[in-house]
Amino acid sequence: MRAAVVRAFGEPLVIEDRPDPVPGPGQVRVRVEASGLCHTDIHAAHGDWPVKPSPPFVPGHEGVGRVEELGDGVTHLAVGDRVAVPWLGWACGRCEHCLSGWETLCERQINTGYGCDGGYAEQMLAWADFAQPVPDGVSALDAAPLTCAGVTTYKALKVAGVRPTQLVAVSGVGGLGHLAVQYAKIAGARVAAIDVTDDKLELAAELGADLLIDARKDDVAQVLKRHGGAHAAIALAVNESAFAAVNAGLRRGGKLVMVALPAHGTIEVPIFDTVLNGTSVIGSIVGTRQDLAEVFRLHADGRTRVISETRPLDSVNRSIEDVLHGDVRARIVFDLTEGR
Ligand code: NAD
Numbered sequence: 001m002r003a004a005v006v007r008a009f010g011e012p013l014v015i016e017d018r019p020d021p022v023p024g025p026g027q028v029r030v031r032v033e034a035s036g037l038c039h040t041d042i043h044a045a046h047g048d049w050p051v052k053p054s055p056p057f058v059p060g061h062e063g064v065g066r067v068e069e070l071g072d073g074v075t076h077l078a079v080g081d082r083v084a085v086p087w088l089g090w091a092c093g094r095c096e097h098c099l100s101g102w103e104t105l106c107e108r109q110i111n112t113g114y115g116c117d118g119g120y121a122e123q124m125l126a127w128a129d130f131a132q133p134v135p136d137g138v139s140a141l142d143a144a145p146l147t148c149a150g151v152t153t154y155k156a157l158k159v160a161g162v163r164p165t166q167l168v169a170v171s172g173v174g175g176l177g178h179l180a181v182q183y184a185k186i187a188g189a190r191v192a193a194i195d196v197t198d199d200k201l202e203l204a205a206e207l208g209a210d211l212l213i214d215a216r217k218d219d220v221a222q223v224l225k226r227h228g229g230a231h232a233a234i235a236l237a238v239n240e241s242a243f244a245a246v247n248a249g250l251r252r253g254g255k256l257v258m259v260a261l262p263a264h265g266t267i268e269v270p271i272f273d274t275v276l277n278g279t280s281v282i283g284s285i286v287g288t289r290q291d292l293a294e295v296f297r298l299h300a301d302g303r304t305r306v307i308s309e310t311r312p313l314d315s316v317n318r319s320i321e322d323v324l325h326g327d328v329r330a331r332i333v334f335d336l337t338e339g340r
């Protein structure tokens, strides 16, 4: 089977022929149909973060396809079922976090496309308990971006506890942000969308954003303050100064939800303002299986739109460049059914 492989950090991925993977106990083999390119895959391929994957590895945690072989002990999935294989590839199911609805914080978790091979491939393995069934009516091409971009922003809005009429700042309208805008609207919020390209701001308007802020020329914090300040800011831009800007644009009691993961990222949080204004800074990492089930449900009910460009897996290196330059409508999805 063909796969796109990171052989060394910072080098172009290599398309390789690899042996078909064999599912172990509790696993399934998935024939991948669609696989989204998350900015996290670029961080993985560059070795950007303190905890690094070990090359060679296959990135990708938005893989969607059909189950084609069951490992021992798998009874709740059948050959032919369509599943999504998210970042949370496996968690222990026994620790405090797993038992309290926070499996995304499990210290023993294995991350797809990082701690084990991921979805940039014609076939992949998944732990059956963490392979999310995709409902009928959600295409593989739409399910792919929902599997990370969707669940992550849906969860970030839950974490922020957004209520109707509140002002939510969405900083960065890329793969994650274009869905964040929609979940914030579903929650009943007013949305301020912030980006640095005309296309992304236009897209945000199309998706229902009430206020557009161009971080190239507007003072983000000032514009937000002029509108009373944000009750919540969801930081999705891969840029430290963008975090600081929305933090400064919070209203009293507001919450900064950190989601993007720029390499070596840090921001200064002014103690005086944070204390006097009672603001919070919260980290939010992907979402649980239940969150993803809700994301798929909303999409099956016609409540969200996935904006993506479909490309062949061979385009992986150019596609990464295009994401880094912001030359992508929202999400790139590799179509693995080409030539099948
Ligand atoms: P993306 O490249 O598709 O989107 C980033 C967007 O930010 C682009 O639209 C870009 O134009 C915009 N942007 C750049 N500079 C900006 C600025 N100064 N102000 C406002 N907007 C700006 O990336 P993505 O796939 O949406 O991922 C975003 C980040 O989130 C990445 O760092 C990724 O690793 C991270 N991520 C985190 C989680 C999590 O669970 N915490 C999950 C998935 C992705």
Ligand code: ZN
Residues within 6 Å of the ligand: 038, 039, 040, 041, 061, 087, 148, 149
């Ligand atoms: Zn992701």
Ligand code: ZN
Residues within 6 Å of the ligand: 091, 092, 093, 094, 095, 096, 097, 098, 103, 106, 107, 108
């Ligand atoms: Zn656990």
